Amino acid sequence: MLHANRSRRFDRLRRGVAATECALVLPIILLLTFGTLEVCSAMYLRQTAKTIAFEGARLGVRAKTTRQAILDECNSLMAARDIAGGQALVAPADFTDIEELDPITVTINAPYNGNTWFLGTLFQSKTAQVSVTMAREYGN
Secondary structure, three states: OHHHHHHHHHHHHHOOHHHHHHHHHHHHHHHHHHHHHHHHHHHHHHHHHHHHHHHHHHHHOOOOOOHHHHHHHHHHHHHHOOOOOOEEEEEOOOOOOOOOOOEEEEEEEEEOOOOOOOHHHHOOOOEEEEEEEEEOOOOO
16 A cells, blocks of 8 residues: 555656656757758758759850850759749850860859748858859860
8 A cells, every 4th residue: 555655646746747858858859850951951952053053064065055045044944943043153254265175164153041941041141152164065
């Protein structure tokens, strides 16, 4: 009988411990979960911008490709992948005098604001900027 009374008293003392542990641990677990998702979202944005820059540079190394064709391709890829506010830059500015093995550089600027969940609100002026440079295969 004495053992049963101790067990009930111990249960009453431990009744709120689980709720207290949950209240202390749950915010940390949620912070880690959402932080991981946000970092993955930012990494995905950067990798997507890198892929778009690569595709633009790959188009630029072909013969008779214009600067405007590269910009149009990059802009259509950004629209297809839902990158809001992205900007494509192509160097050199003039493709008329370009020769074999001249470098073609495509730069993609994708702002975090509007393309990630929380990171954009924390770093409103930050962008994922990636560049790809390839040598021109053929002259004009």
